[in-house]
Amino acid sequence: MKYDIDQTCKILKALSHPDRLKIVIGLYHDECNVSSCQKKMGLPQSTISQHLKTIKEAGICVSMRKGNQVCYKVVNEFAIEVIKIIEG
Amino acid sequence: MKYDIDQTCKILKALSHPDRLKIVIGLYHDECNVSSCQKKMGLPQSTISQHLKTIKEAGICVSMRKGNQVCYKVVNEFAIEVIKIIEG
DNA sequence: GGAGAATAATATAATAATTGAATAAAGAAA
DNA sequence: TTTCTTTATTCAATTATTATATTATTCTCC
Structure with missing residues (x-):
């Protein structure tokens, strides 16, 4: 096994919600802050x-504060491989 | 997108439980019936x-009855690609 | 019919989803 | 420095879903 089962399941679970999967795919292409995600997704800020x-x-992404915004970035190798499969 | 988001999420959700992920990985290598899964996993029959x-x-697997047993087999392309990533 | 195997039904406990309201943190401006 | 604005997080409450065991039923072969 390249990846640990329990750790992998946590990632799969986080990716298994349509809104979250869309957010992660979006972040993979454009690191961004909460409100730009919000605009893309059309959901309340607290939900995002x-x-x-x-x-x-x-463990899929990390965040960095930049002024009054927080920028999110996908860093997990397994998650990135899954995104690549989905996008084909 | 090669795969539909909602459909993919259903598969990811099904794979996101450690016992189910183990079952699916097992089935991918050896198609088998409920009771052989049960012996591998050490869980009650109904849970399996x-x-x-x-x-x-x-949609990850299909089943075929063979006599008084039912044989399960992994058929979903996306799920198989995920298993391959996990196994490295 | 009886044995073994699979599925269905039910119940309960635990976990996750959702979102308005309150709070915090940073920057700009009076 | 006090106040206002923007952005983000946390809280809290409700609702929905999932996990699991137990029990009962169905199916297939002998």
Whole structure:
């Protein structure tokens, strides 16, 4: 096994919600902040923020504060491989 | 997108439970019936059977009756690609 | 019919999703 | 420095879904 089963399941679970999967795919192409995700997705800010928290806790992305914004970036290798499969 | 987001999420969700992921990886290498899964996993028959139902409903595998047993087989292309990534 | 195998039904506990409201943090401006 | 604006997070409450065991039923072969 290249990847640990339990750790992998956490990532799969985080990716298994359509809104979160769309957010992660979006972040993979354009690192961005909460409100630009919000505009893309058309969901309340708190909902986006909670999804980002889930994504971050799964280790899929990291966040960096830049002034009054927080920029999110996908860093997990396994998640990136899954995104590549989905995009074909 | 090679794969549909909503359909993909159903598969990811089904794979996101450690026991189910182990079952699917096992089935990918050795198609087998409920009781041989049960012996491998050490879980009650009904639990295995319910996991297999979830896996089947997500479209990951199909089942074929062979006498008084039912043989499960992984058929979903996306799921197979994910397994290959996990195994490295 | 009886044994073994699979599925269905039910119940309960645990976990996840959703979102308005409150809070915090940074920057700009009075 | 105090206040306002923008951006983001956390809280809290509700609702929905999932996990699992137990029990009962169905199916297939002998």
